[in-house]
Amino acid sequence: MNIDVIGRVRPSIRNEGPCTLAIGSDNRVSSRPGGQSFVFQHLYQQGSSNLDVYSRHVEPMVDIFLAGYNVCFMCFGESGSGKSFTLAGDSSMKNGLVPLVLASLFAKLDPGDKFLYSQDGARENSKVTLRMVEIYQEKVRDLMVIPTTSDGGLQLRHTAEGGVEVDGAIVTQVNKASEATTLFREGWTRRNEEMTDQGLASNQSAVVLQLDLTYVAKETGLPNRSRFTLVDLPGSEKLIFESTHIRMRDGPLLSRAIVAFAGVAKELSSKRNANRVINYNQSVLTRLLQEELGGNCRTRCLVCMKPQSDSDVLAGTLRVAEQLALVNTFPILNDLYAQFLLTQIRARLLKLELDLGSDVGGGQGRPAMSDVKTELQRVQTENLQLRDKSERLLYRLEQLQSKYGTLAHSKADLNSELLSTEEEKLKVGKALVELEIENNKLKEELEAQKFEMGNRILELENQLLEASMRAEQWHADAMKLRQTEDERKQLADEFVRIKEQLLTQTRDYDALVAKNEELSMELLNLVNTKNELLKQRDNMSLAGMRGAQHDPQAEMQRIKAMIAKTPAEMAAAAGGGRGSSRRQQLPAERRMLRTGELDRELEGLRGQYDKDQEKLRDRINFLLKELQDTRQLAKNRLREISEVKAALVTARSDAQQMQLQYNRCQHKLKDLQEEYKSRLGRYVQDIAEHEDSRGGGGGDGGSLRDYVTSMLADLRRAHKSREEQLAAAAQEFRGRMMDTAREHERLLVAHESLRQRVLESAPDVDPGPPIDQLRLTDEELISGTQSELLRLTEELTRARKEAANLKLRLGARPDTGERQRLADGEAHDFQDLRRQIRDFNNSALEEQLREARRKLEKQQRRPRDSQPLERPSELRWAAVDVAAAAAVKIGEIAAVRTNSLDDANKSARWCVLSHLHPVHWLPAGRPILTHRCCRRHVDDEQLQQDDKRQATTGSFHHWCGEAKQFKAMDTGL
Ligand SMILES: Nc1ncnc2c1ncn2[C@@H]1O[C@H](COP(=O)(O)OP(=O)(O)OP(=O)(O)O)[C@@H](O)[C@H]1O
Incomplete structure (x- = not known):
């Protein structure tokens, strides 16, 4: 009988968005078009409840259990897919399958609900016991007791009567559904919820609940025994990695249970005959569940899925589901005869093992065998630990080797980093000058505004005078x-x-x-x-x-x-x-x-x-x-005069506030400039000193590298905070400007109405200039954009000059190419920066290839059969970060300065494209860097204007999609 495999897609939670799984009409779920797929026996869609699952697929198992068969219901799927929710329900006490099973079990045992174990007609002397354990990092922990720090874990024991059991686990007899449910809930809360480097411990732990029922069948008068096992398996997300990779990363124990589970499922699916020999000893979990996976048990597996899942993770999950569906189990009625038979077979097996042990032990008999077995186990564990240790050491060695290789090339690295520092300096200088110019522009604008406000005030005072004369x-x-x-x-x-x-x-x-x-x-x-x-x-x-x-x-x-x-x-x-x-x-x-x-x-x-x-x-x-x-x-005039007076007072206070704001910006900018200059000077001096000491006394290349890296990080942090401060100030200033513009518009309207009234009531009185003369002219408006362009060009030129000066001050001379570049102007700016970063990326890529080649050669010389590792050096991470920071900075500056969606889109695209190379040679997970860049960009957009968000997010997705396609096309690189 095959294992039944059913699926369940949980509803979306916390703005997860709609379900994106590819689900066919025949309950086929595909990880991606043309990718791994699987047809479930039944698929519970998002709207389904635990009760639906229970009524259709679990309640019949309770009946089979009561009839004397072993049954098992296991939940499988990646972390967060709803396994725990399905089994235990949630905090709002929506019942999970376990409480429902317990309620139904006791209701069926005691249909009259009178007192314990009143008989249901088919059974006598029924007795239910409960046992609940957790397996984490190959340690078995009893969830029926409060955990202690000195908890060394329980061992598995193979007995002729019961098969594989957890030795020492507390078996509690339960008499009522409520009692059993309380015990289960208590046990459930005792799961390991620690947060580890690899995430929540509960993601990688398995919980096994065993309900044992013994009774005497009335029909035969013979005792019967059956077991209902409910299992919450560890998260399946690890199955996308190679087992060696997992061992390297998580250590040999953390993910062993789920890897072994998948391995046993694969083995079982390929060996479908009864005489198969399966290695269940790969992990504690598979040893404990050997009957449930391939023995005397009717097993059903619920595969839980998230509505939006990573296609690789989903493919891994569906692959195991497919294998599980091919696994044969052999459930039989556990009556007395069957139990005898099984006990005999197990006893024989144990004897064979013992015999084998005594042969190995040189005929010393049983006690010697148990000793040997214990010793074997100890040695195996030791061996495991040693293997883990040696693998870690090997990994460390490789790291060190790569570090040595990196150190050998430290000069080149440092040069390139210095280059990037120069670039960074240039960019920072440019940004500084940009900020200064922006500040100047703000100052000018403020001056113009002040002048305008002064004029306006004078005008209003004149009007007031005229009005009083008229009065x-x-x-x-x-x-x-x-x-x-x-x-x-x-x-x-x-x-x-x-x-x-x-x-x-x-x-x-x-x-x-x-x-x-x-x-x-x-x-x-x-x-x-x-x-x-x-x-x-x-x-x-x-x-x-x-x-x-x-x-x-x-x-x-x-x-x-x-x-x-x-x-x-x-x-x-x-x-x-x-x-x-x-x-x-x-x-x-x-x-x-x-x-x-x-x-x-x-x-x-x-x-x-x-x-x-x-x-x-x-x-x-x-x-x-x-x-x-x-x-x-006269009355009207008096009222208007008081209105104009009030407007004047407001306008004056606005002007004062703007002046204050401007002063604050000035001070802030000055402070930041000073800080930056002093920091830059200090860093450059330190580098020079370090270089000197290194050249003279053979300094440590690694520490210099660390030092430069920390310096870069420092610079980046300072620059970022400065940018944020100034962006906030500019934002505030813009808001204030808008307010003033609105006020200006309001005054214009008031002026116009006053003028009209004066014209109507006293045609001989001068009503003041018409409103059109007070508005900004078209040229003035257009010249805003043009002057912005002009300003940008000036900024660039000034930034370059500043950078050249800095270089000169630091002892480097601007080369002719640089001078030429200074002369090229605005048109080449972005192109130039792009080229620089592309070059930077290319050199990093070459470095990566060199490193890979070196490793390959090294590993070819090595006798070990492990796969070459592909680990990018720290330097490359730093290089990518520098490139990313540059791209983001330019994108942000473009977006903040022009406040234009087009520019924002362009820079988002540029961010993605300029990071394609880094994305290529980074392992899975690292493309988040590109996402992060775009995300930040989108966030900035959100800050600026909310209704742009959707469009920009769309653009973000679009370019990320493009980047992925590009990556797919280019995988042979
Ligand atoms: N059918 C469902 N209806 C509503 N919410 C659900 C459903 N399934 C799961 N959830 C919610 O999804 C979240 C993750 O579910 P759950 O913790 O059960 O996942 P899991 O697979 O057990 O993860 P882990 O392995 O990390 O324990 C929880 O907040 C849970 O309440």
């Missing part, structure tokens, strides 16, 4: 208006007085007219009477009656008196005694005429009065309206 003008207007108001009031009073006078006159006039009419009537009567009297007199004179002459005379006298009296009364009625004596004597006709004239005059006066009244009213309305508008305008 004064409005104040004078208001005064005038107040005067006009007073005049209007006086006029209104006058008008009232005239009106009253007019009314009085009108009344007098009316009375006069009435009196006049009355007098006219009386006059008319008198005239009529006179006419009659005259007629009578005429008649009487005609008649000649003398006595009658007296009466008409009297009558005449009376009339005359009346007429004389009438003008006096009229004068009195006119009141004022104004009438002259001449007027008193006016005849009635004339007075009537005068009355008509008066009427007309009065009419005219009335018309005039109405017109005046109308005009006055209009004027008053107009003045009132004007007053209201002026008041409103």
